Amino acid sequence: MNLVMVSIFVNERMPLDQLSLTSYVSTENIISDYEGLVISSKLPSSGTAIRFKTNDVLISNIRPYLKKVCVASKDGGASNDVIVVRAKSKVNHQYLSFILKNDSFIEYVMRGAKGVKMPRGDISLIKKYPLAYPSLPEQQKIADCLSSIDDRITAETQKLDTLKAHKKGLMQQLFPAEGETLPKLRFPEFSDAGEWEEKRFRDMTIKSFYGTSSPASDTGKYPVLRMGDMSNGKLSFSNLVYIDLIDSEFEKFRLEKGDILLNRTNSYDLVGKISIFESEIECLTASYIVTYRLDKTKINPTFCNNVLNTSLHQGKIRNLATKAVSQANINPTTFKDSVTFFIPEICEQKKLLIAFHPWTISSPPKPRKSRR
Secondary structure, eight states: OBHHHHEEEOOOEEEGGGOOTTTEEOGGGBOTTTOOBOOOSOOOSSSEEEEEOTTOEEEEOBSGGGOOEEEOSSOEEEOTTEEEEEEOTTSOHHHHHHHHSSHHHHHHHHHTOBOSSSOBOOHHHHTTOBOOOOOHHHHHHHHHHHHHHHHHHHHHHHHHHHHHHHHHHHHHHHSOOTTOSSOSEEOGGGTTSOOOEEEEGGGGEEEEEEOBOOOOOTTOSEEEEOGGGEETBEEOOSSOEEEOOOHHHHHHHOOOTTOEEEEOEEOTTTTTOEEEOOOOSOOEEBTTEEEEEEOTTTOOHHHHHHHHTSHHHHHHHHTTOEEOSSOEEOOHHHHHHHOEEEEOOHHHHHHHHHHHOGGGSSSOOOOEEOOO
C-alpha cells in the first residue's frame, strides 16, 4: 500500500483574510526535528492558503532534511510549500502522523528531492511512499504507546527549558553588562583578580577560512556541516551531506576541536549564528560558514562560544549584517575587527564554564557579588 491510497493530499484553497497569525502555517514556523509549531510572525500580503483541519499532518517541502513535520492542533491555512496530508478511514490519524514523523520517510523524500541550495521533495514520489499498517485497534494501540512517550518527552523538555532559563539568567550576571568591566557575580577566589580586559576577536584568532563550495555527493568521503546543523551554539550531525575531495584539498578545510563557526549569510533572523566544533570526527563546512581558530592560550573556545551566544552579542553580530534583497550578509573581516568583549584570565574562564553547565555537577560553586 502507498501513502496516497490511505490519505488525501489536500489542495483546497482558502482566502488569507480568514486566517490569523495563530492559524497560518508556513515552512518558517514549523520547528525542525518534528518539534511542532511556533506562532507565525507574519501573513502573506496576497494569494491564498491551503485549508487544513485539526489532526492533518503538515510537511514542509523545503529542505526536507530539516524534518519539519507536525500535526495540526486546530483548523487553519498553510503556505504553498507545506504539504497537507489527511488520513482516510483505513488509518488512524495519530498512526499516520508517526509514520510521517519518521527518519525513514525523510530519507525517502530526500532521495527524490530536487535542487541543491533549496531542495524540494517530489510530491508525486511522496504519494508513492510505501507503508504497511495493521488493524485500526492495533494502530490505536501503537499510537497510544508512542503518544505516551511524547508526553514524557514534553515534560522533560519543560524541565530542560526551565534549566535553560536559569542558565540564561545566570549568564547575565556572570558577564559584564554593557559599559561595565566586571560582572555582577564573581567566584570568591577571583574577587581580587582585577577587572576583565576588553579584547578584539581578531586578537584571539590565529586562523580563519571559508568552507568548501564543492558539490555534495551521496558517495562522498568527507561530511559537511551546513547552516541547518547549527543551533544554540551547538552542532547537529544527524543530517550531514558528503563531498569527494582529495586528502590534500581536505586539509585546507579540516575542522579542529574548538573551532568557532560563523554562519555569514542567510535571512536576517538566522545570519550570525555561532557554533563551536567539539567533535573528533573529520569534518568541514559549506562555503557560507566561516571558521575561526582561536589562540587557546588567550581564550577558552567553549567560553568564547558562550560569550558570542549571549543575547547582547548576538544582537551586535546581526547588526553587522548588510541586507541584500533576499538575505543578509556579514563580512568575515568586519566580524573579526568589530566584535569585542571583556574576558578574565584563562583560569577564571574555566571556572565559569562550570556555572554555564550546572547539570554536569551535583552542586555548582556559588559566585558572590563583585567588589566594585
